[in-house]
Amino acid sequence: MEQLRNITAGDPKKMLKPILWAVLANLANIFPFGCMAAAVSMIYAYYAKEQPSLNTQGLWLAWGGMVLFLVLVFLCERMSYRATYRGAYESSAEGRTHLAEHMRKLPLGFLMKKDPGELGHMMMNDFTHLENAMTNLLPQLVSGTIIPILAFIGLLFMDWRMAVAMLAGFPISMLLLWGVSGLEHKLGKSHSKAKIVQANCLQEYLLGMKVIKAYNLRGENFKRLEQAFYRYMKESIKLEGVLGPFFLVAIALTQTGLSLMTIVGVYLILGGEITVPLFAMFLLVGTRIFDPLSVAIMRLPAFKYDAMAGERIVSLLNQPVMTGEKEPPENHNIRLENVTFSYDKNIVLHNVSVEMKEGTLTAIVGPSGSGKSTLLRLIARFYDPQEGKVLFGGRDEREMDPEKLMKKISMVFQDVYLFQDTIRNNIRYGREDATQEEIEAAAKKACCHDFIMKLPQGYDTMVGEGGSTLSGGERQRISIARAMLKNAPVILLDEATSSLDPENEVEMQKAISDLIKGRTVIMIAHRLKTVVKADNIIVLDKGKIIELGRHEELIKSGGLYVKLWNLQTKTNGWKLSV
Ligand SMILES: Nc1ncnc2c1ncn2[C@@H]1O[C@H](COP(=O)(O)OP(=O)(O)OP(=O)(O)O)[C@@H](O)[C@H]1O
Numbered sequence: 391m392e393q394l395r396n397i398t399a400g401d402p403k404k405m406l407k408p409i410l411w412a413v414l415a416n417l418a419n420i421f422p423f424g425c426m427a428a429a430v431s432m433i434y435a436y437y438a439k440e441q442p443s444l445n446t447q448g449l450w451l452a453w454g455g456m457v458l459f460l461v462l463v464f465l466c467e468r469m470s471y472r473a474t475y476r477g478a479y480e481s482s483a484e485g486r487t488h489l490a491e492h493m494r495k496l497p498l499g500f501l502m503k504k505d506p507g508e509l510g511h512m513m514m515n516d517f518t519h520l521e522n523a524m525t526n527l528l529p530q531l532v533s534g535t536i537i538p539i540l541a542f543i544g545l546l547f548m549d550w551r552m553a554v555a556m557l558a559g560f561p562i563s564m565l566l567l568w569g570v571s572g573l574e575h576k577l578g579k580s581h582s583k584a585k586i587v588q589a590n591c592l593q594e595y596l597l598g599m600k601v602i603k604a605y606n607l608r609g610e611n612f613k614r615l616e617q618a619f620y621r622y623m624k625e626s627i628k629l630e631g632v633l634g635p636f637f638l639v640a641i642a643l644t645q646t647g648l649s650l651m652t653i654v655g656v657y658l659i660l661g662g663e664i665t666v667p668l669f670a671m672f673l674l675v676g677t678r679i680f681d682p683l684s685v686a687i688m689r690l691p692a693f694k695y696d697a698m699a700g701e702r703i704v705s706l707l708n709q710p711v712m713t714g715e716k717e718p719p720e721n722h723n724i725r726l727e728n729v730t731f732s733y734d735k736n737i738v739l740h741n742v743s744v745e746m747k748e749g750t751l752t753a754i755v756g757p758s759g760s761g762k763s764t765l766l767r768l769i770a771r772f773y774d775p776q777e778g779k780v781l782f783g784g785r786d787e788r789e790m791d792p793e794k795l796m797k798k799i800s801m802v803f804q805d806v807y808l809f810q811d812t813i814r815n816n817i818r819y820g821r822e823d824a825t826q827e828e829i830e831a832a833a834k835k836a837c838c839h840d841f842i843m844k845l846p847q848g849y850d851t852m853v854g855e856g857g858s859t860l861s862g863g864e865r866q867r868i869s870i871a872r873a874m875l876k877n878a879p880v881i882l883l884d885e886a887t888s889s890l891d892p893e894n895e896v897e898m899q900k901a902i903s904d905l906i907k908g909r910t911v912i913m914i915a916h917r918l919k920t921v922v923k924a925d926n927i928i929v930l931d932k933g934k935i936i937e938l939g940r941h942e943e944l945i946k947s948g949g950l951y952v953k954l955w956n957l958q959t960k961t962n963g964w965k966l967s968v
Pocket of ligand 1: 759761763
C-alpha cells in the first residue's frame with residue numbers, strides 16, 4: 391500500500407479504477423480457458439470411449455462461450471488499458487501541478503538548501519518514473535499475480551497435491567526477494583543519487599559555459615562532469631550486477647514448481663488417483679501461469695525503483711508549508727521586533743528592532759554582506775525569523791497568509807527575472823487583469839515604452855531564451871513597470887537603479903518618486919539623492935543596526951555612515967554599500 395501511495399505521488403485512489411479493470415480483465419481471461427478445458431474433456435471422453443458419441447452440442451456451446459468470453463476479455467482489457475493510461479497521466483500532470491504549487495508555498499529557506507537540479511529532476515524525471523510504474527509495471531504486476539492466485543485457488547479444488555506442488559517454489563523465492571529488499575533499497579538510493587548528481591553537473595556545466603570559456607576552465611569542469619557520468623555508470627552496473635542474480639534465482643525457484651508438479655502428476659496417474667485430462671489441465675494451466683509470474687518477478691525491482699522516485703516526491707509534499715491564514719491589515723506600518731535570523735548556523739541579523747512608518751521612505755545602507763537584502767526578504771516573508779517578530783500593520787506576519795501579504799508588497803530586486811514570454815505578459819505579471827492601456831501607462835512611467843516600441847514585435851516581442859535579449863537596465867525598467875502595475879501599498883527596492891545609464895537615471899528617479907508617493911518604501915540605497923531625501927536611514931553592519939536617523943543627523947554623528955558617505959563622495963562613485 392505504501393508503494394502504491396508512492397507511485398501515485400500520494401494519491402492511490404487514482405489507480406483504484408485501473409486496478410479494478412485489470413482485475414476484471416484477468417478474471418474474464420479465466421472463462422475462455424474454462425470453455426477450452428470443457429471442450430478438451432468432451433473430446434477426451436469420446437476417444438476414451440467414456441461417451442458413445444461426440445457431444446457436438448456441448449462442443450458448439452463451449453466454442454460459443456469461448457468467443458463470447460473472448461469479446462468480454464477484449465472489452466475489459468480495453469477499459470483497463472484506457473483507465474490505466476488516463477489514470478497514470480492524469481495523476482502525473484496533477485501531481486506535477488500540485489508539487490509546483492506546494493514548492494511555491496514552502497519557505498524559501500528550504501528551497502534554497504536544495505539544488506535546483508534536484509528539484510527539476512524531481513519534477514520531470516521522477517514523475518516520468520511514476521508514469522512508467524503506473525502504465526507498464528503495475529498492470530504487469532497485477533496480472534502476473536492475480537492469474538496465478540486465481541488459478542491456484544481453482545486448481546486446489548481439483549487436486550490440492552498437484553496445486554501445492556505447482557507453487558511450492560514460489561514462497562521460497564519470495565523469501566529470497568524479501569531478504570535482499572534492504573540491499574535493493576540501498577543500491578537503488580545511491581543509483582538515483584548518482585543520477586541526480588550527474589544531472590546537476592551537466593546543468594552547472596551548461597550554465598557556466600560563459601565562465602568556462604572566458605577562463606579556459608574546460609579541463610577541470612569537464613572532469614567533474616566526466617566523473618559524474620562514470621559514477622552513474624558504476625552505480626548502474628552495481629545495481630544490475632548485484633541484484634540481477636537474486637531475481638534470476640527467484641524466477642528459477644518459482645519455475646521448479648512446474649517440474650515438481652509433473653513428477654507428482656505422473657506419480658498420481660500411475661497410482662490411478664488422477665485422470666489424464668486432469669493432468670493435462672494442470673500442465674496447460676502451469677505453462678500459462680509461470681510466464682506472467684516470471685514477468686512479475688522480473689518487473690518487481692523496476693517497480694520498487696520507480697516507487698523510490700515517488701518516495702522523494704511524497705517526502706517533499708510532506709514538508710510543511712508557510713502557515714498563516716489572516717488577512718494583512720489596512721495599516722502599513724512595518725516593525726521589526728528583536729529579529730534574529732540565520733540562513734544556516736551563521737547569524738546574519740542580530741536582534742534587529744526598527745520601525746518603518748506608513749508613507750515614509752526608509753533607506754538601508756551598509757557594507758556588502760551586512761544583511762540588507764536579508765532584511766527585505768524577511769519583510770516580504772520569504773523567510774520567518776528564528777527569533778523576534780516582523781509586524782505588518784501591528785500584526786505578526788507569521789499569522790498572515792503569505793499570498794495575501796504578497797498582494798500588499800511590490801518588489802524590484804537586483805536580479806530581475808523575466809519569464810520566457812512576451813514583454814506584455816512579463817509586465818502583466820504585476821496584475822493579471824491589467825488592460826493594454828494600463829500596461830502601456832505603467833511602461834511609460836517606468837521609461838520602457840520607447841525601447842519596447844523599437845523592438846520588432848513591440849509588446850509582443852518574446853524575451854528570454856530564444857527571444858529578444860534585453861540589457862540589464864531594460865530588464866530593470868520592465869520590473870519597475872511590473873511594480874507600477876501592481877500598485878501595492880508597500881514597495882521594497884533593492885538596487886533598483888543600479889544599471890541605468892545617466893540619461894534614463896533622471897527619468898527613472900522621477901518615475902520612482904511617482905511609484906513611492908504615499909507608500910511605505912524600504913530601499914537598499916546606493917544613490918546619494920535617495921539617502922539624503924529618506925525619512926529614515928538604517929545603517930547596518932555585520933547584521934546589527936549601528937546607526938539610525940535622517941541624513942543630517944547621521945552626518946553629525948561621525949560614525950560608519952559618514953565614512954561611507956565620504957568614501958562615496960571622494961571617489962565620486964555611486965554605491966553606498968561598499
Ligand atoms: N540564501 C543564503 N544562504 C546562506 N547564506 C546567505 C544567503 N543569502 C545571503 N547569505 C549570507 O548572508 C549574509 C548577508 O547577506 P545579504 O545578501 O543580506 O547582504 P547584503 O548586505 O544585501 O549584501 P550586498 O550588498 O552585497 O548585496 C552574507 O554573509 C551572505 O553570504
